[in-house]
Amino acid sequence: xxxxxxxxxxxxxxxxxxxxxxxxxxxxxxxxxxxxxxxxxxxxxxxxxxxxxxxxxxxxxxxxxxxxxxxxxxxxxxxxxxxxxxxxxxxxxxxxxxxxxxxxxxxxxxxxxxxxxxxxxxxxxxxxx
Numbered sequence: 466x467x468x469x470x471x472x473x474x475x476x477x478x479x480x481x482x483x484x485x486x487x488x489x490x491x492x493x494x495x496x497x498x499x500x501x502x503x504x505x506x507x508x509x510x511x512x513x514x515x516x517x518x519x520x521x522x523x524x525x526x527x528x529x530x531x532x533x534x535x536x537x538x539x540x541x542x543x544x545x546x547x548x549x550x551x552x553x554x555x556x557x558x559x560x561x562x563x564x565x566x567x568x569x570x571x572x573x574x575x576x577x578x579x580x581x582x583x584x585x586x587x588x589x590x591x592x593x594x
Contacts, residue, residue, distance in 0.1 A: 481511040483520045483558075488577040488585030498594045499568035502535070507577040507585060509558040520558040522579040526551050529574040531567030532589070555579075566591045 487508045495501040509520035526534045537546075537553035539560040546553055553560040566573050570593045577585040 478515060480515045480517045481513065483509045483517045483522055483579075483582055484512040485510050485583035486522075486524060486577045486579050486585035488575065488587045490575075490587045490589060493588070494590050494592060495566045496594045497566065497568050497570045497591045500565065501591075502563050502565045503589055505562045505564060505575055505577070505587060507555070507560050507562070509555050509579070509582070517558045520555050522582060523552055523554050524560050525578045526553075526562040526564075527576045527578070528564060529576075530572055531569050531591070532564050532573035532575070534562050534575075535565045536563040537561065564589070568594070 487510050489506050491504045495503060507524045509517045509522055511517050528534060534551045536548050537550050537560065538548060539553050539556035541556035564575055566589060570591050573589040573591060575587050575589065
């Protein structure tokens with residue numbers, strides 16, 4: 466050590482109102498087997514990109530191309546919502562969808578929409594098996 470005193474500092478910021486849905490995929494390249502899946506995470510963010518931990522917005526997942534939503538979840542152990550659906554209420558600002566792609570190469574566009582919020586979108590590339 467050089468003998469200098471170092472200080473650490475934490476900054477805590479309170480999130481503002483929900484503004485947009487950010488959608489990310491665990492992977493963006495899939496194989497055209499008809500069975501390959503991607504897990505997508507939808508997070509509710511405020512105008513400055515900060516997570517909104519108390520957001521409970523209903524998020525609807527739609528798929529364009531050869532793919533389908535085969536399941537949704539949010540980590541809430543008390544939720545009575547169906548797991549095989551195309552929508553799910555966020556829990557602590559988060560929810561997810563599982564998308565299965567078809568047996569043909571191409572692209573699949575997944576959108577996550579919540580009323581009054583900017584839509585999140587991710588493109589999955591499906592390569593020949």
